[in-house]
Amino acid sequence: MVKVLLTGGSGFIAAHIVDILIQHGFDTVFTVRSADKGKRILDNHPDTPKEKLSYVIVKDVAQDGAFDEAVKSDPPFDYVLHTASPFHFNVQDPVKDFLDPAIKGTTGILKAIKAHAPTVKRVVVTSSFAAIVNPKQHPKVYSEKEWNPVTWQEALDHSNVYRASKTFAEKAAWEFVEKEKPNFDIATINPPLVFGPIVHYLNSLEAINTSNQRFRNLIQGQMKEQLPPTGIFIYVDVRDVALAHVRAIEVPEAGGQRFFVTAGYFTNKEIVDIARKTHPELESKLPAKDSPSDLPSDIYKIDNSRSKDVLGIKYRPFEETVSDTISSLQEVGA
Known part of the structure; x- marks a missing residue:
């Protein structure tokens, strides 16, 4: 059987990836920071035998040799x-704490992987x-x-540090493959705001992913008086992102490519x-019906054709994403 290691198994996207890996027949091992989280994921897949789904503990992914x-x-x-x-709540030093x-x-x-997993x-x-x-x-x-x-230099500004950390981390991955010439190739998945149903056994209303917080705020009535600015105007459903990750190992020609996964x-x-x-x-919790849209008339265009053509992703309609997200938050008490 084909065997996959999934790091960060209790994350928002990863929890959905676990489901798809199992559905697609992969033997899956996921990493978590604690046995409690690992057991919780296993308990919620009671029909999956332990040789098909198990976990290993990696306490701190940034430590030298963490994954050895x-x-x-x-x-x-x-x-x-x-x-x-x-992930750090407390960024005192952008380099030490984030970059x-x-x-x-x-x-x-x-x-x-290069040192200890030559079969990957x-x-x-x-x-x-x-x-x-x-x-x-x-750009256009x-x-x-x-x-x-x-x-x-710009990354040292706290307002830039998150975006910079993602940029430098991805560049470092491509540079590693170019210089080290390992046995494996890489593909990257590049989503914008990730919406979609939370995995109820891992998430509370306080611990939902940042993108979904706007849904929680909406259904708690926090937007009733005034609709806040949208901010970033492109999104993707977490289930489509999860599928993109799995398709990127199933499709041979996905190797060596970036995938901009966005539904629109x-x-x-x-x-x-x-x-x-x-x-x-x-x-009674929602803002007035005549709240204006703030989508700019000259918004940049997006080209997500590679994710459709190579990975075969068919993006869910926004209504399904919104409805399912709200229902999943209501299940945990919103």
């Missing part, structure tokens, strides 16, 4: 999906639209060709309009 033991396996791994990303961990977390697993054929790395976007000067069309031009444009007003239609019980 995790990548060793009998039978050995064929593929690695690297979604784990160091170094992001870059080292990515290069660390590639080094470990491909590594799929979760990157981000943050590594593509140019917030100072949007965003595609995989674009790179965020952020400099190391949205606004906060559109979320409200769909919520009104699919969840009428929320009416």
Whole structure:
């Protein structure tokens, strides 16, 4: 059987990847920071035998040698999906707290695979639209060709550090493959805002992913008086992102490619309009019907054709994403 290592198994995207890997018949080992999280994931897949789904503990992905033991396996791994990303609430020092961990977390697993897992054929790395976007000067069309031009100096500004960390980490991955010539190739998945149903057994309302917080705020009535600015106008459903990761190991020609995975444009007003239609019980919490849309008339274009043509992704309609996200949040008490 084909065996996959999935890092960061309790993350928002990774939890959905676990489901798809099982559906597609892969033997899956996922990394978590604690046995408690590992057991919780296994408990919620009671019909999956332990030889098909198991976990290993990696306490800190940014530590030197963090993955050295995790990548060793009998039978050995064929593929690695690297979604784990160091996460810090308290950024005192942008380099020490954010940039170094992001870059080292990515290069660390590639080094470990090269040294200890020679059977691995491909590594799929979760990157981000943050590594593509140019917030100072949007191009006419965003595609995989674009790179965020952020400099190391600019990265030291707290407002830039997240986007910079994603950019430098992805660049470090491509440079590693170019210089080290390992047995594996890589592919990267670059999503913008990731919406979609939360995995109820891993998430509370306080611990949902950043992108989904706007849905929680909406259904709790926090947007009733005034609809906040949309901010970033492109999104993708978490289930489509998860499928893209799995397709990137299933499709031979995905190797050596970046994939800009986005379903298209949205606004906060559109979320409200769909919520009104699919969840009428929320009416008293929602802003007024005549709240204006803030989608700019000259918004940049997007080219997601590679994800469709190579990976075969058919993006879900926004109404399905919004409705399912709201329902999943209601299940955990929103």
